[in-house]
Amino acid sequence: MRKLTGLKVPGALLATLLATSAVMADPVDDTLTINGETEIVVRTAAPEHLSGAMSEIMSGWLFREDDTRIMQADDFDNPGMIFVELAEDSWNMAEGSNGKSCADCHGASADMSEVRPTYPKWNETAGEVRTLEMQINDCRTNQMGAEEWKYTGNDMVNMTALLASVSRGNVVNVAIDGPAQSTWEQGKEIYYTRYGQLNLSCSNCHEDNYGNMIRADHLSQGQINGFPVYRLKNTKLNSAHDRFKGCIRDTRAETFSPGSPEFVALELYVASRGNGLGVEGPAIRN
Amino acid sequence: MKFSVITAVAAGFVASAAFAEDVAPTAVAYTEGAVSQSLTGIPGDPANGRVILGDNGQGNCVACHQITEMSDVPFQGNVGPMLDGTGERWSEGELRGIVVNAKVMFEDSIMPAFYKTDGFIRPGNLYTGKAADDTFGPLLTAQQVEDVVAYLVTLRE
Numbered sequence: 001m002r003k004l005t006g007l008k009v010p011g012a013l014l015a016t017l018l019a020t021s022a023v024m025a026d027p028v029d030d031t032l033t034i035n036g037e038t039e040i041v042v043r044t045a046a047p048e049h050l051s052g053a054m055s056e057i058m059s060g061w062l063f064r065e066d067d068t069r070i071m072q073a074d075d076f077d078n079p080g081m082i083f084v085e086l087a088e089d090s091w092n093m094a095e096g097s098n099g100k101s102c103a104d105c106h107g108a109s110a111d112m113s114e115v116r117p118t119y120p121k122w123n124e125t126a127g128e129v130r131t132l133e134m135q136i137n138d139c140r141t142n143q144m145g146a147e148e149w150k151y152t153g154n155d156m157v158n159m160t161a162l163l164a165s166v167s168r169g170n171v172v173n174v175a176i177d178g179p180a181q182s183t184w185e186q187g188k189e190i191y192y193t194r195y196g197q198l199n200l201s202c203s204n205c206h207e208d209n210y211g212n213m214i215r216a217d218h219l220s221q222g223q224i225n226g227f228p229v230y231r232l233k234n235t236k237l238n239s240a241h242d243r244f245k246g247c248i249r250d251t252r253a254e255t256f257s258p259g260s261p262e263f264v265a266l267e268l269y270v271a272s273r274g275n276g277l278g279v280e281g282p283a284i285r286n
Numbered sequence: 287m288k289f290s291v292i293t294a295v296a297a298g299f300v301a302s303a304a305f306a307e308d309v310a311p312t313a314v315a316y317t318e319g320a321v322s323q324s325l326t327g328i329p330g331d332p333a334n335g336r337v338i339l340g341d342n343g344q345g346n347c348v349a350c351h352q353i354t355e356m357s358d359v360p361f362q363g364n365v366g367p368m369l370d371g372t373g374e375r376w377s378e379g380e381l382r383g384i385v386v387n388a389k390v391m392f393e394d395s396i397m398p399a400f401y402k403t404d405g406f407i408r409p410g411n412l413y414t415g416k417a418a419d420d421t422f423g424p425l426l427t428a429q430q431v432e433d434v435v436a437y438l439v440t441l442r443e
Contacts, residue, residue, distance in 0.1 A: 193407060195407050195408050196407070196408060196410055197398070197409050197425065198398040199389075199399065200398070204396050208396065209365050213361070213362075213363040214349050214350060214365050215342065215346070215348065215361050215362075216360075216361035217363075219365075245415065248415070249410065249413055249414070249415035250413065251410075252409070253406075253407070253408045253409065253410045253415075254408040254409065254410045254411075254415065254416060254417040255410070255415040
């Protein structure tokens, strides 16, 4: 794609072009250790179901600027951790008609470190694939007798950030076979569908063009191992479904809603493309 | 557009095909990906075409293409090939075809069709995320396409 030979431009200009195309085009070669102790897998071999499509999977972290990456390596510098603390209070607070807190049934939040990596996950009793958000709301309504949280509201996003943060060090490992398979297939179908007036699929940007620049944006693989992410752009935590919504909207398409069956299926599929990457949430992105 | 209407009226019934209305997005005729006939009959304005290529509210072609002649426009992407010299590689008709609907020339191209109104899945109302309504139109007007093409033919190495 990039033909830099034969450019008849002044030196300074050439340097700018090189900076935006050649230098920034590829993900950096870097490793992520949080608080100097928790190693995060940010690059690994692609899961088998991606064979033919890509050989290596990479966290969006590798595509961000130095300052953004460094900020995520220390919880004191990570603005997302403020929301994790808020969720920790909520974890321990009794709510609802049964007078129970999450902790009353589940113990310490740190004991939930095996949960985030396996979600979205098939729930046998309900007979459906559940996102973490759906499971949390199920606990709130059926176990606690409390109000549902809004799917992408602050309370919910904060709680998913807490559950992600305690899982850092573990790798994404969602099941795509068995009863989850048909949902996974539906998500895959959505991933490769070209939506909107710009007629673009997730794969057009995040599979065919990761590493390239689209205007000022350095395209990553669109992985969700870092979610919820704290975005410097809107200075808050953002859920994966909000990100999906934004990406579909930007193709001049009618989006799906957060929490919709389509986005649940898409989340399972996108999560499975990151099977093997470290849980990073709350990650920092621009 | 106003100009074409006034001219057509002034010329009255004498006006022939040259003064006809814009070719509709659904009526564009391709020959091997090229569109030889002007969409408006009015020569394109290359200076305005240049603006359209660089403006993210219009063509935003620089989202995917680098153009050395436009190096005053920051943050040019590299999803598509550099457009330097494209006016030598392609004829005017081919360039018009590529801008109108690149998928006719390049099968399954990632490049959006800039003068097309049908065949989309879940088309939206601009960038609102809501469904398209009856204001739905092509990404660029017929004359904007002509302006863009007029600029592209000037890109020679």
